[in-house]
Amino acid sequence: MPNPTAAMLVIGDEILSGRTRDSNMHYLAGELTKHGIDLKEARMVSDDHDTIVTAVKALSSNHDHVFTSGGIGPTHDDITADCIAAAFDRSIDVRDDARALLAAHYARTGAELNEARLRMARIPEGATLIENPVSVAPGFTLENVHVMAGVPSVFQAMVASVLPTLTGGAPLLSQTLRINQGEGVIAGPLGVLAKDFPDLMIGSYPFQKDGVYGANIVIRGTDGALIDQAMTRLADLFPE
Amino acid sequence: MPNPTAAMLVIGDEILSGRTRDSNMHYLAGELTKHGIDLKEARMVSDDHDTIVTAVKALSSNHDHVFTSGGIGPTHDDITADCIAAAFDRSIDVRDDARALLAAHYARTGAELNEARLRMARIPEGATLIENPVSVAPGFTLENVHVMAGVPSVFQAMVASVLPTLTGGAPLLSQTLRINQGEGVIAGPLGVLAKDFPDLMIGSYPFQKDGVYGANIVIRGTDGALIDQAMTRLADLFPE
Numbered sequence: 461m462p463n464p465t466a467a468m469l470v471i472g473d474e475i476l477s478g479r480t481r482d483s484n485m486h487y488l489a490g491e492l493t494k495h496g497i498d499l500k501e502a503r504m505v506s507d508d509h510d511t512i513v514t515a516v517k518a519l520s521s522n523h524d525h526v527f528t529s530g531g532i533g534p535t536h537d538d539i540t541a542d543c544i545a546a547a548f549d550r551s552i553d554v555r556d557d558a559r560a561l562l563a564a565h566y567a568r569t570g571a572e573l574n575e576a577r578l579r580m581a582r583i584p585e586g587a588t589l590i591e592n593p594v595s596v597a598p599g600f601t602l603e604n605v606h607v608m609a610g611v612p613s614v615f616q617a618m619v620a621s622v623l624p625t626l627t628g629g630a631p632l633l634s635q636t637l638r639i640n641q642g643e644g645v646i647a648g649p650l651g652v653l654a655k656d657f658p659d660l661m662i663g664s665y666p667f668q669k670d671g672v673y674g675a676n677i678v679i680r681g682t683d684g685a686l687i688d689q690a691m692t693r694l695a696d697l698f699p700e
Numbered sequence: 701m702p703n704p705t706a707a708m709l710v711i712g713d714e715i716l717s718g719r720t721r722d723s724n725m726h727y728l729a730g731e732l733t734k735h736g737i738d739l740k741e742a743r744m745v746s747d748d749h750d751t752i753v754t755a756v757k758a759l760s761s762n763h764d765h766v767f768t769s770g771g772i773g774p775t776h777d778d779i780t781a782d783c784i785a786a787a788f789d790r791s792i793d794v795r796d797d798a799r800a801l802l803a804a805h806y807a808r809t810g811a812e813l814n815e816a817r818l819r820m821a822r823i824p825e826g827a828t829l830i831e832n833p834v835s836v837a838p839g840f841t842l843e844n845v846h847v848m849a850g851v852p853s854v855f856q857a858m859v860a861s862v863l864p865t866l867t868g869g870a871p872l873l874s875q876t877l878r879i880n881q882g883e884g885v886i887a888g889p890l891g892v893l894a895k896d897f898p899d900l901m902i903g904s905y906p907f908q909k910d911g912v913y914g915a916n917i918v919i920r921g922t923d924g925a926l927i928d929q930a931m932t933r934l935a936d937l938f939p940e
Contacts, residue, residue: 473903476739477872478729479918480905483721485744490718499716501751504725504742507903511741534884535904535915536891576887595908611906632717644774647816651776663713663747664775665720666851668835675775678719 463498463629463682464524469515470504471530471540472610484529484615491619496628496682497525507531512543520547520605525626527619530610532599534576544602545584555583558598565596591621630682635691639698642666642673649697650677657690659683703738703869703922704764709755710744711770711780712850724769724855731859736868736922737765747771752783760787760845765866767859770850772839774816784842785824795823798838805836831861870922875931879938882906882913889937890917897930899923 468488474480485502492499500523505511512531519526531540545552558581559573566573580597583589590599590608594617599608601622608618639646643666654662660681667674679690708728714720725742732739740763745751752771759766771780785792798821799813806813820837823829830839830848834857839848841862848858879886883906894902900921907914919930 473901473920474905474918476729476742477874477920478726478731478733478739479874481723481726486718486721488718489716493718499718500746502716502744506740533904533906534887536887536894537903571882571884574884574888576891577884579887611908613908634717634719642811644811644814644817647774647776647819648814651816654776661713663777664773665714666773668851668853678714680713680717 461629463496463632464627465500465522466492466497466525466527467500467519467523468502469512469519469526469528470502470610471507471512471528472504473506473537475504475530476506482529483612484610487612487616488527488529488619491623493632495623495626496631497626498629498632507537507539509539509543509546512540513547516544516547516605520603524604526605527622528605528607529615532580532597532607532609534579538579540607541582541584541600544587544600544605544607547605548584548603550585550587550602552582552584554578554581558583558589561589561596561598590618593617593621632680632682633684633687634678634680635687636679637677637691637694637698638674639677640672640674641698643675646675646677646698650694653690653693653697656693657686660686660690662690701869703736703872704867705740706732706737706765706767707740707759707763708742709752709759709766709768710742710850711747711752711768712744713746713777715744715770716746722769723852724850727852727856728767728769728859731863733872735863735866736871737866738869738872747777747779749779749783749786752780753787756784756787756845760843764844766845767862768845768847769855772820772837772847772849774819778819780847781822781824781840784845784847787845788824788843790825790827790842792822792824794818794821798823798829801829801836801838830858833857833861872920872922873924873927874918874920875927876919877917877931877934877938878914879917880912880914881938883915886915886917886938890934893930893933893937896933897926900926900930902930 587600587602663678665676827840827842905916
């Protein structure tokens with residue numbers, strides 16, 4: 461059975477303006493690979509209602525899971541929850557269990573649960589909350605979309621809350637061989653090898669270091685023995 | 701007149717598996733912002749022919765410019781040039797001027813211009829070459845799609861070759877104010893400010909450092925005087 465597929469949607473003007481370099485996609489990619497869920501696509505969009513709704517609909521219908529980051533805080537530019545509700549034609553309002561989490565948190569810290577903070581308890585109808593052990597305000601899952609915060613420490617904690625609840629497939633295994641020859645030399649034999657092992661993914665990632673051209677050849681797949689076999693042939697092709 | 705819009709397409713299994721953390725999107729975002737081209741969307745896809753063709757068509761018809769990175773080397777997993785040709789229904793073959801560039805380069809370095817290396821001279825019909833001062837093998841522009849390498853040093857050199865040839869708009873200016881109060885306190889007044897300056901983009905980027913909650917408020921737009929005005933009001937709202 462093929463692994464479940466996933467897409468990620470990174471939401472935020474700050475990514476597209478170049479102000480902030482996203483790190484959540486790279487983190488999620490690694491976690492999904494370990495869990496046996498294949499990340500097939502990632503999109504980065506700005507804080508625009510229609511753009512987000514369109515992307516959520518497209519990704520949700522094309523993949524088993526969608527993970528979003530960003531836009532669930534208390535400020536005016538945090539519009540993700542409303543966009544998710546709109547994408548699935550659901551109502552959205554402050555929900556008692558989410559409000560209770562925030563109320564208890566702010567009671568402890570002595571801050572006021574004001575109107576802005578209460579926005580973080582607005583949850584689309586029918587969603588399940590995602591626990592936030594870092595800063596309490598929850599994420600949520602609606603249909604196959606998992607909505608999480610953009611702050612990396614919170615995003616990572618939410619991924620840790622959600623991932624164990626999802627059925628994974630076979631983890632993707634990989635082995636790497638560094639070859640100190642140019643890709644132009646490697647390419648011919650490597651192409652033959654790739655044809656001989658159609659069930660494996662064989663990638664070539666060139667580098668240039670201290671004037672030496674080379675490439676890291678990465679062989680990936682779910683069958684460890686098959687990877688060993690391909691790696692042995694690769695090593696024979698390019699002895700040190 | 702509004703600024704030209706752009707999208708980026710990052711191509712490569714290694715990004716989606718979590719092996720490599722993309723840096724080209726962040727680099728391009730900053731360069732486009734300076735040049736007055738608005739990056740509206742970025743997508744990351746795997747080395748899959750149909751996926752790449754579909755994404756190129758969608759992005760090319762929705763934006764003034766599309767920038768791609770990755771998949772133009774000599775190995776079997778380098779399929780970007782063929783995908784671009786397919787997306788625009790063009791033929792693709794080794795082109796004399798691209799072959800001449802490679803031939804001169806390998807003559808200098810003493811390496812053989814073999815079949816694999818010659819793949820890097822395959823250019824879709826009607827494309828314009830993009831200069832590669834780092835490792836010679838050119839990128840190309842077809843219609844409104846600029847096809848560049850994935851290796852960051854080469855990608856950056858190609859961006860430097862292409863960008864001066866594109867008509868930019870007004871550079872996006874920005875000012876940032878760091879406020880050492882939680883977003884829940886900032887959100888109310890900030891929302892009013894955002895409503896009062898509809899021509900500016902006002903974003904709030906929370907942080908937590910050494911136990912202190914705060915947010916960087918970023919005000920962006922093309923009218924410097926208007927940004928000054930909004931920034932003055934913001935500073936008055938949250939005196940140190």
